[in-house]
Amino acid sequence: MFRRTVCAAVAALLVAVPAVAQQYTVKVTAIVEHPALDAVRAGAREALEARGYDVGEDIDWEFQSAQGDVGIAGQIARTFVGESPDVILAIATPSAQAAVSAARGRVPVIFSAVTDPVDARLVSSLEAPGGNVTGVSDMTPVDRHIEMMLEAMPGLERLGVPYNPGEANAAVLVERIKALAPEYGLEVVTASAPSSADVLAAARSLVGKVDAIYVTTDNTLMSAFESVAQVGMDADIPVFAADTSVVERGAAAAAGFDYHDIGLQTGDIIARVLEGEAPGEIPVQFVDRTLLHVNLGAAADMGLELPAAFLDGADRVIE
Amino acid sequence: MSVIALLGALEAGLLFGLVALGVYLSFRVLHFPDLTVDGSLPLGAGVAATLIVSGADPFLATAVAFVAGGLAGLVTAWLNVRLGILNLLASILVMISLHTVNLRIMGKPNVALLGERTVFTPFEALLPLPFFWVTPLILLGLLLVSVWLVHRFLTSEIGLAMRATGANPRMARANGVRTGAMTLLGIALANALVALAGALFAQIQGAADITMGIGTIVVGLAAVILGEALLSPRTVLLAALGCVLGSVVYRLAVAAALNADFLGLQAQDLKLITAVLVVLAMTLPGLRGRRALRAARQRSGGTGGGR
Numbered sequence: 280m281f282r283r284t285v286c287a288a289v290a291a292l293l294v295a296v297p298a299v300a301q302q303y304t305v306k307v308t309a310i311v312e313h314p315a316l317d318a319v320r321a322g323a324r325e326a327l328e329a330r331g332y333d334v335g336e337d338i339d340w341e342f343q344s345a346q347g348d349v350g351i352a353g354q355i356a357r358t359f360v361g362e363s364p365d366v367i368l369a370i371a372t373p374s375a376q377a378a379v380s381a382a383r384g385r386v387p388v389i390f391s392a393v394t395d396p397v398d399a400r401l402v403s404s405l406e407a408p409g410g411n412v413t414g415v416s417d418m419t420p421v422d423r424h425i426e427m428m429l430e431a432m433p434g435l436e437r438l439g440v441p442y443n444p445g446e447a448n449a450a451v452l453v454e455r456i457k458a459l460a461p462e463y464g465l466e467v468v469t470a471s472a473p474s475s476a477d478v479l480a481a482a483r484s485l486v487g488k489v490d491a492i493y494v495t496t497d498n499t500l501m502s503a504f505e506s507v508a509q510v511g512m513d514a515d516i517p518v519f520a521a522d523t524s525v526v527e528r529g530a531a532a533a534a535g536f537d538y539h540d541i542g543l544q545t546g547d548i549i550a551r552v553l554e555g556e557a558p559g560e561i562p563v564q565f566v567d568r569t570l571l572h573v574n575l576g577a578a579a580d581m582g583l584e585l586p587a588a589f590l591d592g593a594d595r596v597i598e
Numbered sequence: 599m600s601v602i603a604l605l606g607a608l609e610a611g612l613l614f615g616l617v618a619l620g621v622y623l624s625f626r627v628l629h630f631p632d633l634t635v636d637g638s639l640p641l642g643a644g645v646a647a648t649l650i651v652s653g654a655d656p657f658l659a660t661a662v663a664f665v666a667g668g669l670a671g672l673v674t675a676w677l678n679v680r681l682g683i684l685n686l687l688a689s690i691l692v693m694i695s696l697h698t699v700n701l702r703i704m705g706k707p708n709v710a711l712l713g714e715r716t717v718f719t720p721f722e723a724l725l726p727l728p729f730f731w732v733t734p735l736i737l738l739g740l741l742l743v744s745v746w747l748v749h750r751f752l753t754s755e756i757g758l759a760m761r762a763t764g765a766n767p768r769m770a771r772a773n774g775v776r777t778g779a780m781t782l783l784g785i786a787l788a789n790a791l792v793a794l795a796g797a798l799f800a801q802i803q804g805a806a807d808i809t810m811g812i813g814t815i816v817v818g819l820a821a822v823i824l825g826e827a828l829l830s831p832r833t834v835l836l837a838a839l840g841c842v843l844g845s846v847v848y849r850l851a852v853a854a855a856l857n858a859d860f861l862g863l864q865a866q867d868l869k870l871i872t873a874v875l876v877v878l879a880m881t882l883p884g885l886r887g888r889r890a891l892r893a894a895r896q897r898s899g900g901t902g903g904g905r
Contacts, residue, residue: 312866343856346868349810350610350817351852353803357606357730358599358856372708373807379712380804381606383729399805400710445697445808447707473697 322542667793
């Protein structure tokens with residue numbers, strides 16, 4: 280009796296599994312699951328839906344997260360390559376490297392949310408990636424952010440940047456800021472926060488040395504952003520950020536992009552590849568749109584009076 | 599499961615088999631809980647990747663990574679043996695300092711190797727096989743040699759002294775074994791093996807990443823203990839083989855978990871599924887044994903009575 284029940288259950292499963300013949304297979308992997316990377320995934324799906332694909336019906340869409348483990352990222356990449364999908368979407372640098380390494384040009388790899396694809400050796404050039412790889416970079420437009428801060432605070436001379444030197448994207452951004460700072464007459468003071476527990480100390484170490492603090496899209500800083508905002512309010516140092524999501528959490532202002540938009544751009548590339556374009560001929564894309572969010576209360580607490588013109592340019596103002 | 603996925607699991611299993619051999623030396627032979635490995639894996643990866651990117655021969659780079667791992671192990675053992683710091687704490691201290699050291703060596707958190715010549719490149723040209731066969735085969739050869747070397751080492755005179763150091767340090771000292779020197783040697787060797795794994799890992803994966811060491815000790819311990827459960831080893835050779843086998847079984851469990859979506863399981867369930875599969879792998883042989891034992895008792899007519 281028991282055996283028969285088991286047999287029936289197994290048979291039911293087998294019948295249920297092979298659904299309708301799907302047109303395309305898209306395998307998706309991310310190094311970890313967190314809101315920004317999840318938004319990329321959701322955006323990519325939406326863009327495909329907007330192009331008339333019914334994800335789940337026309338497209339067999341499977342997602343695997345490496346849960347922060349580079350070794351598992353490699354195993355996921357090999358599992359995916361073994362199934363010869365039409366496209367592998369790899370989100371964030373380590374997953375993208377694992378996918379490109381496993382695919383060896385046999386399967387198209389579209390990466391997303393990779394800060395510096397050339398440095399990560401995913402592509403040899405941004406304009407003509409070559410190989411079977413292309414994607415969307417989440418390189419923050421640092422120049423636009425510096426301009427934003429100078430507009431908000433014309434007297435800004437010394438800029439404090441707390442960051443986690445162990446985070447690839449943060450390290451790249453800090454290099455960019457240091458390279459750009461002289462053009463704008465800025466002096467950059469960095470503070471190291473290797474874990475979220477060190478963020479408060481890093482922010483405090485900047486007091487007295489800087490006129491403003493700038494927080495990049497550094498995951499460690501993002502997770503402990505309140506500590507930075509608190510230091511800013513206590514010491515009258517305005518805190519700016521590269522991610523609009525922390526404006527509600529106490530940043531005076533932030534210019535940033537939405538990871539959902541990155542996902543939309545990624546989804547468009549996937550659609551182009553499914554429709555026959557060679558990934559190697561599609562240039563790597565950057566974010567088109569940045570938004571400015573302002574928190575008036577936080578700015579006042581940090582002793583910053585924002586110019587009217589600056590407020591006029593804001594997409595969202597929190598009173 | 600596709601052939602590529604299966605070979606990918608085998609490849610990862612063999613790679614972490616080196617880690618398991620290292621953990622076996624420190625944890626089982628010397629009874630030294632060594633967390634240094636979480637730092638020496640990315641150390642090996644970082645050293646090898648940085649050297650290869652700056653134009654060094656990949657074999658030389660891998661050898662230097664091996665030595666670098668050995669030095670890291672020496673520091674841990676030295677803190678313990680000479681400065682008298684508790685072994686667990688000594689290894690934690692070296693592990694966290696290695697984070698900084700690795701960042702310094704690499705200069706950035708991620709050094710990419712995609713497209714560079716690696717130790718696997720010449721073999722790919724040599725062997726008339728698809729690339730996904732080549733790395734597992736080479737790793738298999740390397741692991742068999744490593745297992746044999748570990749066996750030869752542990753059954754040599756120095757190896758016996760090292761085992762005595764772990765088993766009963768006071769007795770070992772009474773018999774003229776320099777236990778401090780044995781600890782230094784053993785922990786250095788263990789971390790050298792782990793760094794070698796890191797160096798090969800980076801060359802397979804296409805990058806050395808500062809985060810790649812997280813959880814190394816957990817995977818290493820799981821492999822050692824799983825290997826013991828699977829082989830119930832009585833000799834050093836079997837124990838060393840068990841480490842590799844345990845590591846491969848662990849990775850097969852991960853691969854199975856990755857393919858478990860038809861059960862309605864999702865990506866975020868991976869670690870729990872892996873753990874459950876490992877528990878099954880460990881307990882099933884035991885259950886079988888117990889059932890066989892019960893059957894044997896019944897056959898013998900229950901002469902003992904009672905139990």
